[in-house]
Amino acid sequence: MGTSFVDALTAARRPVIMELKPRSADGEDLFRGRPVSELVARFEAAGAPCLSVVTGRWFGGTTDLLAEVTRCTELPVLQKDFITNTGQLRVARDLGASAVLLTAALLPRVALARLAERALALGLTPFIEVTDVVEIEGLPSCEGSVVAVNNKDIKARERGAADVDRSLRLLPAVRGTGTPCPVSASGIDDPKVAARLLSAGYAGLLVGTHLLRADRLDSWCEELAASHPVSSAARPAG
Numbered sequence: 676m677g678t679s680f681v682d683a684l685t686a687a688r689r690p691v692i693m694e695l696k697p698r699s700a701d702g703e704d705l706f707r708g709r710p711v712s713e714l715v716a717r718f719e720a721a722g723a724p725c726l727s728v729v730t731g732r733w734f735g736g737t738t739d740l741l742a743e744v745t746r747c748t749e750l751p752v753l754q755k756d757f758i759t760n761t762g763q764l765r766v767a768r769d770l771g772a773s774a775v776l777l778t779a780a781l782l783p784r785v786a787l788a789r790l791a792e793r794a795l796a797l798g799l800t801p802f803i804e805v806t807d808v809v810e811i812e813g814l815p816s817c818e819g820s821v822v823a824v825n826n827k828d829i830k831a832r833e834r835g836a837a838d839v840d841r842s843l844r845l846l847p848a849v850r851g852t853g854t855p856c857p858v859s860a861s862g863i864d865d866p867k868v869a870a871r872l873l874s875a876g877y878a879g880l881l882v883g884t885h886l887l888r889a890d891r892l893d894s895w896c897e898e899l900a901a902s903h904p905v906s907s908a909a910r911p912a913g
């Protein structure tokens with residue numbers, strides 16, 4: 676098995692999980708006819724340590740898309756879908772995913788804990804998404820999991836505006852879960868905002884829509900690098 680999702684993210688100079696999502700929640704076509712292999716190559720060239728693939732129907736995703744992405748990259752891949760049963764975990768693993776989304780807003784506590792345990796047993800990293808303190812307090816211990824604050828609301832189908840301050844407010848509580856990898860996800864468009872989240876202490880960011888819309892990924896990445904000098908922990912040795 677390749678590098679684990681958490682290891683790849685925490686070792687990265689630019690810890691941005693870049694997401695392939697066919698459509699925005701409003702129905703905007705984000706792939707614009709570009710082949711999946713081209714989108715993956717673009718994210719790899721921009722230095723993504725991990726990729727995310729949305730397989731949820733709301734966003735035009737399918738499990739075929741996940742299979743296609745894992746066929747054309749060695750990077751660890753997160754499957755973003757509304758996972759509710761262990762059968763879906765096995766499918767994720769068989770299609771080559773390294774991590775799976777578990778959404779605290781949609782899963783009862785006991786089910787979430789059971790799915791996280793099962794995912795770990797299958798060699799998958801639970802990527803647990805939260806939106807408030809109550810959800811965070813209900814989490815199982817998260818030493819082997821990513822805990823991600825979603826800046827948008829999945830119950831509103833991700834349609835509203837993003838509240839990036841939510842990530843800043845919730846970071847101490849997220850750290851309290853024991854996760855080695857706090858992540859901020861959704862609505863991160865401006866590289867200066869991305870830099871602010873990393874400087875605040877986030878170990879990773881998840882960015883989809885903006886990077887799929889952007890004509891130039893290198894300028895976004897350069898702006899992020901300029902606003903957020905790489906930490907010594909993430910600098911390659913030698």
Ligand SMILES: O=P(O)(O)OC[C@@H](O)[C@@H](O)c1c[nH]c2ccccc12
Binds near residue numbers: 694755833862882885
């Ligand atoms: O495209 P954005 O705003 O950069 O957001 C990415 C990601 O966080 C978003 O696609 C997402 C967050 N939670 C989800 C659950 C299922 C599918 C997709 C998602």
